[in-house]
Amino acid sequence: MTSELSPFEIRQQIRAGNFTGNTSGLAQGFVQGNLAIMPKEWANDFLLFCQQNPKPCPIVGMSTAPGDFLLNDLGEDIDIRRDVPRYRIYRDGVLTEEVQDVSEVWRDDLVTFVLGCSFSFEEALIADGLEVRNITEGVNVPMYRTNIACKPAGRFHGNTVVSMRPMKAADAIRAVQICTRFPSVHGAPLHLGDPAEIGISDINKPDFGDAVTIKEGELPVFWACGVTPQAAIEQAKPEFCITHSPGHMLITDLPNSRLAVL
Amino acid sequence: MTSELSPFEIRQQIRAGNFTGNTSGLAQGFVQGNLAIMPKEWANDFLLFCQQNPKPCPIVGMSTAPGDFLLNDLGEDIDIRRDVPRYRIYRDGVLTEEVQDVSEVWRDDLVTFVLGCSFSFEEALIADGLEVRNITEGVNVPMYRTNIACKPAGRFHGNTVVSMRPMKAADAIRAVQICTRFPSVHGAPLHLGDPAEIGISDINKPDFGDAVTIKEGELPVFWACGVTPQAAIEQAKPEFCITHSPGHMLITDLPNSRLAVL
Known part of the structure; x- marks a missing residue:
């Protein structure tokens, strides 16, 4: 896949199953994010953990209600269940599967966190x-x-x-x-x-x-x-949790410059 | 002298000859400056040197015309010939005198530079x-x-x-x-x-x-x-030059916060 594609076009390729690789170097100039998805029952604690530790856990976006899988604030038509090239599923803190789509395991109580990544x-x-x-x-x-x-x-x-x-x-x-x-x-x-x-x-x-x-x-x-945050999740052992696979990020429509505070 | 005095009040005490000491710790919150005064014939080169080397030689103020000894932009009624507690006079690059007033040696061709100092x-x-x-x-x-x-x-x-x-x-x-x-x-x-x-x-x-x-x-x-800049002046050896004595700065009316770019 060429690096000339827009974030939207790349996500469409990912969703179609045509790209399952590392996203390093793709969509230059746009924010890529780490992913953490967990049940509502755990999400409040995790939100507080991120708020208390903004340097390792900077939130660039999250779902607005449990079960929501669309993240319009981060990009056009983002379906977080299908638009990341590779996911990891943890059960009771143990990595059990690595998959390219989490639609099958999606639940109505899942809350999505997208955290800033060093690519930017x-x-x-x-x-x-x-x-x-x-x-x-x-x-x-x-x-x-x-x-x-x-x-x-x-x-x-x-x-x-x-x-x-x-x-x-x-x-x-x-x-x-x-x-x-x-x-x-x-x-x-x-x-x-x-x-x-x-x-x-x-x-x-x-x-x-x-x-x-x-x-x-x-x-x-x-x-x-x-x-x-991934290490903290592994230690806390929520009964169910989804993350991206390392290097296989969510590509957003946000320009990196949009994250600059000055 | 107490550190409660305003910059103006301290300068008045200096002008009256009541204070000839180090200005460290005085007029907290206000900019103090390094001083370099030299003939017009040398001032253009020095201005260029400061412009080219802004980290060691940051200009916070200068006189507007040769011979001017009032620096109103930097503070109320500043007379640069009398309001610094201790001056050094260099002739041909050699330190010849240390004085508390340079009115006697003032010349119509002198240009004044005030450079930022680490106190701020x-x-x-x-x-x-x-x-x-x-x-x-x-x-x-x-x-x-x-x-x-x-x-x-x-x-x-x-x-x-x-x-x-x-x-x-x-x-x-x-x-x-x-x-x-x-x-x-x-x-x-x-x-x-x-x-x-x-x-x-x-x-x-x-x-x-x-x-x-x-x-x-x-x-x-x-x-x-x-x-x-003092070392550069000593090497360049202008025929006449005045600086402050180390630690004996010009105290301005500018709040330190005024120098913040952000």
Whole structure:
């Protein structure tokens, strides 16, 4: 599939079953989102968890009533049951299926959350001339569990997961400025420099994703990561939950620039 | 002198010769400025140098015509010949006198530049709850010559001088955000982390000011510094030049918040 298609056209291809891949690099300039869908009985706790932890869990959209599967605020004719290329279904906190359509398991009590993802700020960094190492090296961004506790909310709790991109100090300072404009896609970095300060023992062994090269004179720069809410969900073990499969995002009609607060 | 006096009242005390000290901590909330006064023949080059190097040389005000000694844009009844507590006079680049009044040596061809100073952003950092180590330890901020070349302009050239404040990484990130709002008082840091990357061989031996404690887990954070234009002036050796004596600033009527771009 070419990257020239509009978000709407890509979603139509996904809905038709013609595209089931990773959405990285597709629909340049448009917001892509992490997905979390759970029963109403759990949704209030999760909403509070996101509200309390906006850096790892920035909400860019949610369904307005339980059972709603149309997300018109995020894009034309979005049917959240069919427009994401790959879903994961969890039962009692255990991943049980990976599917391309969740119409069959949809329920009238499900509430949908769409959370900001790093694709948006990576695009802003690259547009400014900064290098994003995981993109240069063609791998998944390295992600690490930290000792930074999220604020607990109801049944949801856990530590923050971070993604890491190495940069020269001057570029890291510029990245802070750029990402500050985008609080709904994780905002400014949480940490930079010594990984041990946030409980990471080996920077070359990420807990998720792939290791990347850190060149001499570069600092590792750490952002709050959308894996944080997924980890909290796995710990909380709601009886039923749907997420996207990593890298297989919801592509919205929102321009990335629309998320800029300044 | 109490810190309760208004900027105008402090300047009147200075003009009357009742106060000749360091202005650090006076007139909280108001912009203080570095001073550079030189003959018209040199002023165009210097203006270009500042324009080319806005981080170390941010102009917050200048006289409108050669010989003007009133700076009404910066405050009520400012007479730049008498309202700074301590001046330095340079002849052919050599410091020849330190005086409390430059009325006697004033010339019809002198152009005045007032450049932003770190007092403004230190106040913003402290207001946000960050620690500024040189203030905690009651010493002058440590300053270092770097290998970061300024863009040359006419007869002015030289490397950037930086000031350093050690911080935890999360505070350094917050400091980048805060200082980005204040481009006319040096703006965001230039560098953080390894001092050797910008040509500083021993962080415990500043070239100007005093060393401060760097605690475990802290990064040195470096800002462009107002000593940069002074060093460029000393190298360029204009036949006549007046600056403030370090720490003895012009206190203006401008609220610090007026300098915020956002």
